[in-house]
Amino acid sequence: MKAVVFPGQGAQRRGMGRELFDAYPELTDQASEILGYSLRTLCLDDPHRQLGRTEYTQPALFVVGALAHRQWRENTGDQPAFLAGHSLGEYCALHAAGAFDFATGLRLVQRRGALMAQARGGGMAAVVGVDAARLRELLDESGFLGLTVANDNAPEQQVVSGDTATVDALVAHLDARDVRCVRLNVSGAFHSPLMHQAQQDFARFVDGFALGDPATPVIANATARPYAPGRTARTLVDQIVQPVRWTESVHHLLDHGVTDFVELGGRVLGRLIDQIRSAPRPAARTETPAARTETPAARRDTPAALPDTPAAALGSPLFRRRMGVRHAYAVGGMYRGIASAEMVVRLGRNRMLGFLGTGGLPLPEIEQAVKEVQHGLADGRPYGVNVLADHDDPAAERALVELLMRHRVPVIEASAFMQMTPALVLYRARGLHRGADGRTLCDHRIMAKVSRPEVAEQFMAPAPGPVLDRLRRENALTDEQVELARTVPMSHDITVEADSGGHTDGGVATVMLPAMLTLRRQAQHRYGYDEPICMGLAGGLGTPAAVAAAFVLGADYVLTGSINQCTVESGMSTEVKDMLQDIGIADTAYAPAGDMFEFGAKVQVLRKGVFFPTRANKLFSLYSHYDGLDDIPQKTRSLLERTYFGRSLEEVWGDVCSYLRSQGRETDIDRADADPKQKMALVFRWYFFHTTRLAMDGDGSGKVNYQVQTGPALGAFNQWVDGTELASWRHRHVDRIGLMLLDGAAEHIATACRQWSASIGAPSV
Known part of the structure; x- marks a missing residue:
């Protein structure tokens, strides 16, 4: 598997790009026109010695990287599995992935370079021979708390940022202890909180552009994970103040099967990648670089980053990339904020997808909860919001969707929908636009929860024409959005909901999922979508064996519900949690659904004690x-x-x-x-x-x-953890539960495969 990477500032050299400028004279001239000076003269001759100045370096490197990628693609015809770039190089990677065109990328980089060049009062220093964890210890022990590890370039190459006086003091301090530390010739404290003003100015500039999602996964410096849908602009803005997590980024690529790295636009990263590959890894990552800016109290409440496990291989890689998550796992949005902001943030900080529960809540409470989630996950980590169909008041449903679009919520979980409503179609279509390569890009994704084939078919089909036409007449959509909405499904991610807590049709997973997978094949053949549909399973998932069964049946991901209601992060009352932690698999019953009372719809609820x-x-x-x-x-x-x-x-x-x-x-x-x-x-x-x-x-x-809407999965979970500390809900955390289920499912599958192999005399796996 191949990854293409692009270097950042520091890779510039006089004479770079000569053969590229000759090969692409029109793009070279276009770049010079945008910049207001001859790019060829700057790179080849540098008569005024400007190539080393940030405001000139960054545009020059972007153009060279973009042209180098174009030439490489034309010469080889290759398509990498991943793209990445170091700092400025990330813009080259995003351009190569189709998130924006050449001119847009150059204008962004030109503005970024100018703002960073204007930064004053800060500095940077390179520290060699010390890994990131040890360097943080040295900074803390020696009182350099105001400094940030801005670049984790390799296991023994770090860069720190901070105010000038403190950086100078650090250089002297480390030199006296025989630690090599070199002051860098830069004007500001790049990739640190001291770049806040540049970040704010750049954010206002970026608002003038429509940036798309990368068509090929791009690893973000700020998160060391792929760009999440709908967050390209926000992630680039955050990058200015966030550290460059290059070592983690390379580890992520290696863990996902990359064996071949192609560096375009320079010769700097290859050496770093070799060092990262050859150095032993720490046993576990205990703190992200971004966490250094948090208060001690916040850091205590933030779950530690966890090492990768076999669970990360379960399910669909496409789903994981699309949602920006480590695992093919999600937590559903339970009614009235039971799936709380705290729950969604806790999951998101561990690269797990959770949906905020909004059903039954007034709009002001929903808006406040969305803000809490976005504040807690400001570094682009995954999250979503549940939208429950409002069969009584379509205007309220539309108002909720309008609110979520204003706040740029990237993913919604659509629950209890029987047909495609105008609000749902509006959300889907409003997020569609064309990428630089002509592909359709999606800023708004819908994860549909379905229990009936006829509803699943509607979500697998494009938006209904009459609804699109109506929204266009209202000027709620543009012609392009309507056109694109006719070429993509309403939902690329569909959760098949078997018998479960809350609304349920009492379906059997082993019947429903295979039938729905057949419908998916038929829809894919009928409509010829460029981007495949992923199908998940929910309902009855309370033990590792149940989760393993879901993946063996063919689920691309799993979604849990009832088991998360009885956790520390749940918005349910402590009185109910005390009741739920003791129920068994026979302690639930069916009752009418209050929101669909006249139709005879059913919910599954707690029976024991009520x-x-x-x-x-x-x-x-x-x-x-x-x-x-x-x-x-x-x-x-x-x-x-x-x-x-x-x-x-x-x-x-x-x-x-x-x-x-x-x-x-x-x-x-x-x-x-x-x-x-x-x-x-x-x-x-x-x-x-x-x-x-x-x-x-x-x-x-x-x-x-x-x-209390809940299902027998919680009873099965209670039985599984009986006799352990998790018998009490006060020790249950949503992220830990998810990882335990996935790790157990991976082991369950591996054990079953070994037993099967032994029974037929085949080599074990």
Whole structure:
């Protein structure tokens, strides 16, 4: 497997690019016109000795790297599996991957170089012979807390940044201890918090450009992982102040099968890569370079980076690259913030995908939670937000999508959708644009959760034409967005949801997933998509054996739900968590779904210790047998008021009317006044809202009415961890649970393969 890499500042030399300028005179002239001076003269002759100055060096290296890639591709016809660049070289890598065209890249680099050249009051020094971990210890022990390890170039080559006086003091300090430290001839403290002003200025400049996603994975300096969808601009802005994690980046490439590195535009990185390859790795990474800027309290709460394990090989590499995650694993967005901002951040910091739960929450609370997630994952780590279909109020669904687009949320989890709504189509199409190579790039991705074949087929198809036409007439979409939306599926990532907690059709995974995989093959053949559809599995995943079965069935990824409700990071009340940690696989039951009450849809809920399932099913039975509240026998009505609602049905109806008026839904009140059956449905729906709130608040006085949506997977998980410290939910963390399941699944598969090989006399694997 091959990776193409590009060097950064320091690779410049007089005479560079001669053969490239001769081979591509039109692009060379275009570059000179954009820059306002002769690039050929600068690189070949450098008459004014400007090539070593940042504002000239960076554009020159970008042009040479971009042209070198063009020539290499034309001469070899090769397509690398990965691209990467050191600092400035990352722009060459992104251009090569189609994230922006040549002119855009040059303008970005020209502005970046000018802003960095203007930085004053800071400096940098190279430290040789000390690895990054030891250097951080030296800085801390010696009181140089204001310095940043700006470049982790190789196991024994680091660069530090900071204010000029402190850097000078460090050079003298290390020299006295026989540690080689060389002051670099730069004007500023690059890749450190002292570049904050340059970062802010560059962010405003970048806002004027539409940057796409790389078509080939590009490893970001700031994260040492592939660029996440929809975050190209933000990651480039962050790069100015974030350290260059080159050693980690090369380790990531090696771990993903890269054996051949091709350096274009210089001869600097090959030596570093050789050093990284040959040096022993530390047993585990315990802190990311970015963590040095956090407070001690924040660092204690941040999970340590974990070493790669066999679990990282499970599932689809495409899914992992697309979502910017280490594992083919996700955590679903549980209702009313049970999948909390804390949960999503904890997962994201370990390169795992979590979806913020928004169902049932008002928009201001959702917006605040999104901001918390984005603040906690400011370095481009993965996250998503759940969007629950609103069958009663399409305007509310549209408002939520508009909010998520304003905040540039890159991925949503679409749940409980029966058809493609205008809001869903708007989100998908608004994120489509063409890359420099003409390919369709996606800034907005949808992970669809489905349990019915007919719904899956809609998500595998392009957006419905009539909905696209309507949005175009509203000027909500451009002609290009409508055109591109007809060429891609509504969702490239579809989660098949078998019997599970919450909304469920009670499907069987071993029946559903193979059938859905057949539908995927048919859709791929029918529509001829350039980018394949990935298919995941959810429902019943509470043990390593269950997760292993999902991958063996053909799942590209897995998504868990119920088991995460009983964790430290869950937004559920402690009273409910105490109940959930003790349930078994037979302690759940089915009840009507409050948001789809009239349709008879089902949710799976906690049965042990509560009356909710029995009472909810009784309400649906009454709804089915009577035409209105006045038809219910008085004895039954009194029982409902005394034990279910805790108030008269007239008082409940008053609460319902107040809520509907607050949402601008007076027409629903008018329809209910004219239709006793509809009024009864709205009153009964109040019970479902009330019981959820009781559980979320941990209101002990209403414990028997708690509605807790959960499935038997949690009971299986409880059985698996019985007798360990994880028997208590107070020791359960979402990232640790995910890794334990994946590690166990990998071992389960390996053991099964060994047993199978032995049984037929074949070589073991």
